[in-house]
Amino acid sequence: SLTSFYGAGAGSGKSDPSLGSGSLGGSFCIAVIAGPASEEFMYRKSAALQLFLFGYELTDTLVVCMQTPGGPGGEGELTKEMHVVSSAKKCRLIEPCIEKCLKDAGVTVILHTKEKGDDGKKHIDEVIARAKHVGLLAQFAHIAKEYTPPFEDSAPFLKAYDQAIKAASITPQDAANALATALAPKDESEILYVRKAAMLTTAALNKFVVKQLEDTIEEEKKIKHSKLSELTEDSIVHPTQVGVKLNEENVEICYQPIFQSGSSPAYDLRPSAQSDDKIMTYDTILVSLGARYNNYCTNISRTFLIDPDDGQQKAYQKLVDAHAAAVAALVEGAKLSDAYEAAKGALGDEYAAKLTKSVGYVMGLEFRESAYVINAKATAATVKAGMVFNVSVGLSDLVTKKGKKYAMQIADTVLVKPAGEAPQVLTDAATKRYSDIAYNLEGDDEDEEPAEKENAKSRDAKTKGKKEAAAAAAPAGGGGGARR
Missing domain, CATH: 3.40.350.10 (Creatinase/prolidase N-terminal domain)
Structure with missing residues (x-):
């Protein structure tokens, strides 16, 4: 105000x-x-x-x-x-x-x-x-x-x-x-705008992006990253396409949605990354998108794994844990650096070196507030109630058992609550559970590890289950990212 x-x-x-x-x-x-x-x-x-x-x-x-x-x-x-x-x-x-x-x-x-x-x-x-x-x-x-x-x-x-x-x-x-x-701290009217933007962001991911990816995988279609970005943008600026009743005149994208897969060129975990014209490959797929409502920004990023090995499963769970730790540390009065150190600590020695140099920043009328970036150097800047963060945790330079490089990223829009209350993840309706983001297209592969068979569903069962979940529109928490 x-x-x-x-x-x-x-x-x-x-x-x-x-x-x-x-x-x-x-x-x-x-x-x-x-x-x-x-x-x-x-x-x-x-x-x-x-x-x-x-x-x-x-x-x-x-x-x-x-x-x-x-x-x-x-x-x-x-x-x-x-x-x-x-x-x-x-x-x-x-x-x-x-x-x-x-x-x-x-x-x-x-x-x-x-x-x-x-x-x-x-x-x-x-x-x-x-x-x-x-x-x-x-x-x-x-x-x-x-x-x-x-x-x-x-x-x-x-x-x-x-x-x-x-x-x-x-x-x-x-x-x-x-x-x-x-x-940086938002009042009640501003927070309402952020909530509406987050609702649209989540709906675009759940009801359009996930369905588009599953249909593409199931029908073995060929589609460019740039085309997926274009289609996703259209679903955001026309909210009724994803079942959200918001006035289109008040809705914009924060940036062109980002789709990445394959390892050449390398995955780009920066918010300035762009979708190229290459065909999406069935391996590690990173998706980022954000809607603005009345000019207030939100963001979400998810990683989808196709035929992951047990090493990828382990890395992904560590990523989820690190993201949850960063979110939990964003309480009123805390230092911004506390959230970074919490994420790094949750990763352990094996993955800490793979962590991005920052794990988020304040959002609002600007997508990224450079004065409030969550990194190891932010030892004096403090968290205040009403702040809205894009908590974005990524791991880069990872390698599959087959020697293929990949990266992972999870991001959510997070609201800081008054002292004594836990932060609220405004985009938590988009699941982060491994069983919901891992797709097994080689379920009958004799060389597949038992853990992979147990944790990654077959393509048909996976698609069917997620379509039913989307139809039910039931919010789902992300493993380790507890609902606030």
Whole structure:
């Protein structure tokens, strides 16, 4: 909420110590500027803040949030202002927020409307003059990563902003970590959006992806990873295809769904991985997908094993245990590094070296919040109630008995609950049990290990059983990933 943003977030001095200059104190001045529209889709913190504040992503717009002590010596009630420089049309979109901001959070919104064809320099100067008048130029901060001069003539608004801060001899701090601190914990309305997105993500996996994989395997079809990605995307953006009643206008994909199989090229466990045009092979299949609802992100990843040997079964169970350990460690007040060490400890010496360098990060209006990544170095950043994590645990550079390289990955969307409560896995309806993800197409192979025959079902029985389970729509926990 806006109250938490101005109160316990960007300027209260309560941001995590690991985030360095993210703690801007009781007084702050944060400028968030967005340039012209781009055809390339990117997650930007400027867009995230606009969506958080107004529910819209606005191009060529400057938002400056100020907070100043209202009493002598900085004591007493705080003065809170939000200055917006934008076009008349965009200012009209923001107007309905003015009364709500003042009533709910005591924030006065001042609109600076620039004329058509105006670069906005005059209005930007006005905002900077206001910051100087209340003594905030020393606290002036913006998102350094998104401020990349020199700016082209095609971005006159960005050029005007650049000229204005240089003319005022401002040396901006980096506001990225302060904004991360403020936006990471979600309020009840945001959590509701995440829950709806997680419901769609899970349904897309259970009711479309699993069925598609089983039909492909059973009928021995040939299909490209890229085609599977395309079909899965379609099932997400049209929720009724997977039995979810959500308004399509509020639904998007977080990224193009990822399908990987085979070992050439090597499996890519990064969130930036892409589905190639190669035909899916019947070995180790990795699937990742995520839906957004009202711009809030979720994610899920699952590994499917075709004719696994007993070594793969063992590795998979270790992966499930490590994932469950990481989830369990995400309690309010814990260090992010605790979750990484928990996952590593659950793997034991045999598999710890195969673990990915990080096992997740905070999600929200951005898919990946770089200030809150779960790795061994995150010893100061703390877990807070309301945070939503993508807990993604992977093992790479594994080798089957036949000498074939493979990797495994499990990811879920996890909500941190208030102190004393266990985390909640919002995508737990998608099973992680070995018996549900292992397919045995060579059930009569004389060389097959007894353990494999016992734990991996035959293709027909497997498909039949999973179709019945999907029809029943009964949530299933993942071995070791206990339902919260």
